[in-house]
Amino acid sequence: MESNSKIVIVGAGLAGLTAAIHLSKLGHSITIIEKNNFPKHKVCGEYISNEVLPYLDWLDINPNILNPTKIDSVIFSTTKGKTIQTKLPLGGFGVSRYALDFHLYQKAIAQQCKVIPETAVDIHFAYDAFTIHLSNNQILNADIVIGAFGKRSNIDQKLQRSFIQKKSPWLAIKGHYKGDFPNNLVGLHNFKGGYCGVSKVENDIVNICYLADYETFKQYKNIEEYQEKVIYQNPLLKSIFESFTPIFEKPLTISQICFDQKEPVDHHVLMIGDSAGLIHPLCGNGMAMAIRSAKIAAELIDDFSKNSIKSRKELEKKYTQTWNANFKNRLQTGRLLGTILQNQNLSEWLIRIFIKFPTLFSEIIKRTHGKNIAITK
Numbered sequence: 001m002e003s004n005s006k007i008v009i010v011g012a013g014l015a016g017l018t019a020a021i022h023l024s025k026l027g028h029s030i031t032i033i034e035k036n037n038f039p040k041h042k043v044c045g046e047y048i049s050n051e052v053l054p055y056l057d058w059l060d061i062n063p064n065i066l067n068p069t070k071i072d073s074v075i076f077s078t079t080k081g082k083t084i085q086t087k088l089p090l091g092g093f094g095v096s097r098y099a100l101d102f103h104l105y106q107k108a109i110a111q112q113c114k115v116i117p118e119t120a121v122d123i124h125f126a127y128d129a130f131t132i133h134l135s136n137n138q139i140l141n142a143d144i145v146i147g148a149f150g151k152r153s154n155i156d157q158k159l160q161r162s163f164i165q166k167k168s169p170w171l172a173i174k175g176h177y178k179g180d181f182p183n184n185l186v187g188l189h190n191f192k193g194g195y196c197g198v199s200k201v202e203n204d205i206v207n208i209c210y211l212a213d214y215e216t217f218k219q220y221k222n223i224e225e226y227q228e229k230v231i232y233q234n235p236l237l238k239s240i241f242e243s244f245t246p247i248f249e250k251p252l253t254i255s256q257i258c259f260d261q262k263e264p265v266d267h268h269v270l271m272i273g274d275s276a277g278l279i280h281p282l283c284g285n286g287m288a289m290a291i292r293s294a295k296i297a298a299e300l301i302d303d304f305s306k307n308s309i310k311s312r313k314e315l316e317k318k319y320t321q322t323w324n325a326n327f328k329n330r331l332q333t334g335r336l337l338g339t340i341l342q343n344q345n346l347s348e349w350l351i352r353i354f355i356k357f358p359t360l361f362s363e364i365i366k367r368t369h370g371k372n373i374a375i376t377k
């Protein structure tokens with residue numbers, strides 16, 4: 001690969017913007033394609049593990065200027081409202097995606113990254129190069145394409161990725177609220193067929209975001225009825241929803257959320273963030289994984305540009321190996337936890353075990369999170 005090679009990133013979420021900031025810091029010229037405008041609210045629990053802080057610092061990104069809340073404890077409740085609370089081994093911070101993604105976007109622009117406000121409609125690879133087709137009929141050429149288009153995109157359809165062929169039973173709903181909630185706490189509350197995260201972001205705002213199974217959800221007329229009949233069965237959630245005041249006119253919703261395995265490299269595109277794999281949101285680690293996977297891809301692409309990685313084949317192999325070494329176990333633990341919590345009896349049983357052996361609860365949290373991201377160059 002030539003040092004002045006063209007690198008195109010599809011998607012300007014956390015993963016895509018982080019990769020752009022990293023690569024442009026190393027002197028690469030970057031084009032990003034993003035279909036949405038900034039700033040924008042996103043369905044997300046908005047709790048970020050502190051493991052990303054050393055790396056953000058290396059990127060000259062200081063999340064403290066966004067006024068995040070510092071979170072060091074988690075409270076977990078069963079469907080019946082039985083609770084256990086513990087310290088989070090590394091802790092984290094709460095900041096809205098509206099503020100964080102916009103901040104990274106501004107940083108990428110300041111580092112001369114070019115953002116094209118269009119939808120990528122197709123990506124082709126032939127003769128060791130890519131062509132990317134955009135919705136305005138523009139065609140871009142690239143030597144490297146980073147796929148950062150999130151959990152589910154039209155590009156997944158185009159590339160015929162296997163997970164997209166199946167229907168997924170999950171939907172998610174998120175809103176911002178005003179209400180009395182401790183700054184340092186993230187709540188993880190179960191209800192029949194789902195779980196709900198509650199934590200504070202900047203400006204004393206509380207984020208409430210839940211994942212629900214579609215089969216149960218569709219039995220009710222609307223979100224309000226579903227909340228009252230299903231979610232309020234957990235007394236803690238009932239008291240939160242009844243006493244908090246919504247800030248959004250309507251909550252945001254997304255559907256077809258899929259936790260199946262994906263390939264970190266597909267059609268020669270290096271996938272980062274949710275495009276490579278989505279961890280169960282109850283682990284609160286998707287954003288840290290998006291940021292970490294961007295770092296892994298950016299470092300290897302830089303090595304490729306300097307010829308210390310000799311071929312595309314070697315680049316793809318190294319990326320796949322490093323991605324699996326970093327994330328495979330976390331995703332598996334997340335899937336297992338998700339399955340247990342889907343079963344009311346199993347989840348009551350699990351919390352009894354946690355109450356008896358609180359260190360086990362901390363151990364599970366550690367297994368779904370990484371250590372502080374080490375800075376190597």
Ligand SMILES: Cc1cc2nc3c(=O)[nH]c(=O)nc-3n(C[C@H](O)[C@H](O)[C@H](O)COP(=O)(O)OP(=O)(O)OC[C@H]3O[C@@H](n4cnc5c(N)ncnc54)[C@H](O)[C@@H]3O)c2cc1C
Nearest residue numbers: 011013014015035045046047120150172273274281286287
């Ligand atoms: C209900 C729920 C709660 C969650 N809570 C948490 C939490 O509390 N903590 C945590 O760490 N993680 C959480 N996550 C996970 C976290 O939100 C994701 O892991 C994170 O957003 C991944 O970032 P990303 O950059 O990969 O994707 P995204 O942020 O989704 O970015 C993808 C971008 O690609 C763009 N795009 C897509 N297709 C195209 C196209 N064809 N052309 C151009 N642009 C395109 C989109 O517009 C978008 O901007 C949660 C997830 C869910 C579903």
